[in-house]
Amino acid sequence: MLKIIIPTIMLIPLTWLSKSNMMWINSTIYSLMISMVCLPLMNQPCDNSLNLSMLFFSDSLSTPLLMLTTWLLPLMIIASQYHMTKEPLARKKLYITMMILLQIFLIMTFSATELIMFYILFEATLVPTLIIITRWGGQTERLNAGIYFLFYTLAGSLPLLVALTYTQTTLGSLNMLLTQYLTERLTHVWGDSLLWLAFMLAFMVKMPLYGLHLWLPKAHVEAPIAGSMVLAAILLKLGGYGMLRITMMLNPTVNFMAYPFMMLSMWGMVMTSSICLRQTDLKSLIAYSSVSHMALVIMAILIQSPWSFMGATALMIAHGLTSSLLFCLANSNYERTHSRTMILVRGLQMILPLMAAWWLLASLTNLALPPSINLIGELFVTVSMFSWSNFSIILLGINITITALYTLYMLIMTQRGKYTYHIHNIKPSYTRENTLMLLHLTPLLLLMINPKIILGTMY
Amino acid sequence: MAPGLLGLYARRLLAAATTRGRVAAPVRWESSSARAVIAPSAAVGKRAPEPTVHWQEDPEPEDENLYEKNPDSHGYDKDPVVDVWNMRAVFFFGFSIVLVFGTTFVAYLPDYRMHEWARREAEKLVKYREAHGLPIMESNRFDPSKIQLPDED
Numbered sequence: 150m151l152k153i154i155i156p157t158i159m160l161i162p163l164t165w166l167s168k169s170n171m172m173w174i175n176s177t178i179y180s181l182m183i184s185m186v187c188l189p190l191m192n193q194p195c196d197n198s199l200n201l202s203m204l205f206f207s208d209s210l211s212t213p214l215l216m217l218t219t220w221l222l223p224l225m226i227i228a229s230q231y232h233m234t235k236e237p238l239a240r241k242k243l244y245i246t247m248m249i250l251l252q253i254f255l256i257m258t259f260s261a262t263e264l265i266m267f268y269i270l271f272e273a274t275l276v277p278t279l280i281i282i283t284r285w286g287g288q289t290e291r292l293n294a295g296i297y298f299l300f301y302t303l304a305g306s307l308p309l310l311v312a313l314t315y316t317q318t319t320l321g322s323l324n325m326l327l328t329q330y331l332t333e334r335l336t337h338v339w340g341d342s343l344l345w346l347a348f349m350l351a352f353m354v355k356m357p358l359y360g361l362h363l364w365l366p367k368a369h370v371e372a373p374i375a376g377s378m379v380l381a382a383i384l385l386k387l388g389g390y391g392m393l394r395i396t397m398m399l400n401p402t403v404n405f406m407a408y409p410f411m412m413l414s415m416w417g418m419v420m421t422s423s424i425c426l427r428q429t430d431l432k433s434l435i436a437y438s439s440v441s442h443m444a445l446v447i448m449a450i451l452i453q454s455p456w457s458f459m460g461a462t463a464l465m466i467a468h469g470l471t472s473s474l475l476f477c478l479a480n481s482n483y484e485r486t487h488s489r490t491m492i493l494v495r496g497l498q499m500i501l502p503l504m505a506a507w508w509l510l511a512s513l514t515n516l517a518l519p520p521s522i523n524l525i526g527e528l529f530v531t532v533s534m535f536s537w538s539n540f541s542i543i544l545l546g547i548n549i550t551i552t553a554l555y556t557l558y559m560l561i562m563t564q565r566g567k568y569t570y571h572i573h574n575i576k577p578s579y580t581r582e583n584t585l586m587l588l589h590l591t592p593l594l595l596l597m598i599n600p601k602i603i604l605g606t607m608y
Numbered sequence: 609m610a611p612g613l614l615g616l617y618a619r620r621l622l623a624a625a626t627t628r629g630r631v632a633a634p635v636r637w638e639s640s641s642a643r644a645v646i647a648p649s650a651a652v653g654k655r656a657p658e659p660t661v662h663w664q665e666d667p668e669p670e671d672e673n674l675y676e677k678n679p680d681s682h683g684y685d686k687d688p689v690v691d692v693w694n695m696r697a698v699f700f701f702g703f704s705i706v707l708v709f710g711t712t713f714v715a716y717l718p719d720y721r722m723h724e725w726a727r728r729e730a731e732k733l734v735k736y737r738e739a740h741g742l743p744i745m746e747s748n749r750f751d752p753s754k755i756q757l758p759d760e761d
Binding site: 158174188581595608 | 660670671672673674675681682683684685686687690693694695697698699701702703705706707709710711713715717719720721722723734
């Protein structure tokens with residue numbers, strides 16, 4: 150693990166000590182190499198985990214998320230190169246440093262063995278993200294967005310700290326590898342229900358669950374492109390990952406405590422998908438679509454069946470890549486027109502046809518077209534939800550339909566139709582932007598061929 | 609009526625014949641009362657004057673169009689040399705190294721999570737059990753005699 154963490158830490162001196170014209174090149178190259186170094190973790194020899202040290206381990210659940218994290222840093226750097234051109238050099242370096250710091254915390258979070266270390270790093274990821282949103286966001290609403298983001302997550306995770314310290318004192322160890330073998334689980338006592346709630350609430354806020362999701366549209370919309378990418382692709386998955394790890398300690402209380410959250414998730418996914426149909430702001434649409442997809446993941450984790458865990462993991466990876474891609478596409482629009490309103494920039498297929506191809510592919514994966522991995526995730530979740538309760542298929546079917554509807558709405562609104570009369574300053578697509586989209590799409594499409602690596606621990 | 613019409617058409621024909629032969633006037637209109645002349649507008653065929661009010665849809669004045677100075681810009685940097693090297697670096701390290709080698713690595717992963725081993729082992733056990741007349745699988749996953757239950761509380 151150190152072979153990943155130490156190079157990532159050393160990216161910071163690399164950024165600060167590079168010559169000004171080599172700064173972006175250096176950081177991009179070395180972050181790509183770090184994602185290469187992360188790849189050997191994929192070699193999971195058995196259905197247990199790779200125990201790398203006392204502090205770090207990697208198993209089939211954390212490895213795809215780690216790969217996603219390390220893949221995303223170079224993409225964030227490439228995406229930020231345009232809107233940072235006017236900033237002074239020190240501030241550019243600070244921006245890259247924030248991204249690298251976030252990367253370090255995320256790598257350590259996904260590979261932590263001890264739950265308290267996981268918690269500390271989980272909270273630590275908030276700080277660079279907050280700095281990126283509030284310092285480099287575009288509009289004045291970014292301050293409010295930062296406050297919502299910070300305090301929702303903090304308020305949710307303080308009970309988690311209490312619960313973790315309590316469990317540490319009673320159990321003696323919070324090593325994730327050991328707690329799998331816990332024999333005395335939680336009981337049906339009132340206090341244990343509150344303990345369950347304390348454990349889960351932090352991750353529910355992070356996912357986000359429908360009732361606690363207000364921070365997400367604000368934070369995603371006001372963040373600069375790198376902030377949006379990392380928020381949508383990775384930080385939401387921290388919640389899913391945490392839930393997947395903690396649920397193995399929490400049986401059988403989860404059987405009845407899960408019901409309110411199941412209801413909120415099922416209703417929430419339909420509601421947020423419907424809200425997407427009425428959005429005028431492009432980034433807000435993508436943000437609400439993230440809530441909808443993550444609601445599926447929450448449901449899958451709460452029903453705790455092997456298929457649903459496979460679906461949850463696949464959906465997390467697939468959504469990470471797709472959502473980040475959609476935000477990059479929305480940003481390529483924003484850089485040209487400085488507006489996120491969808492109706493202001495229409496008919497782009499005529500003007501930027503190659504970008505329209507990427508928009509099409511992104512929309513197709515977002516609406517879970519077979520055989521993409523988004524479909525694999527959604528299908529596994531749908532099937533396992535059906536076996537849990539036959540009636541859930543109604544809401545799930547409605548959600549899948551509405552997902553297709555709003556995705557096509559977004560595609561048709563931005564790409565098809567007659568272009569608006571005032572578009573005379575749309576610059577042709579840069580190689581940088583096409584490269585960025587392809588770097589998102591290629592893993593997404595390649596994983597179609599070999600999805601077993603993203604299906605997680607239950608495969 | 610006919611003579612009247614004839615007169616009208618005749619006058620029109622006469623007027624057309626007299627003006628047809630005239631050279632295309634450099635002026636548009638000549639006043640018959642004063643010596644005022646309206647010359648053809650110098651702006652005929654040219655664009656409307658630039659709007660003075662700044663609209664939201666107009667290009668931002670501080671937006672830099674990288675294509676102006678460098679028509680071959682790849683979008684990374686103003687300096688063409690740095691731009692080209694950045695493009696090359698991203699393509700080489702991003703696609704040629706990470707994506708290609710990464711895909712190859714994942715494609716040739718040895719027996720991911722021991723699935724192939726599990727299949728071979730299962731076939732071997734089934735063959736053994738069928739040969740010896742044993743049931744293919746017992747309904748008890750663990751040996752019941754080894755489970756120690758706590759006392760009834």
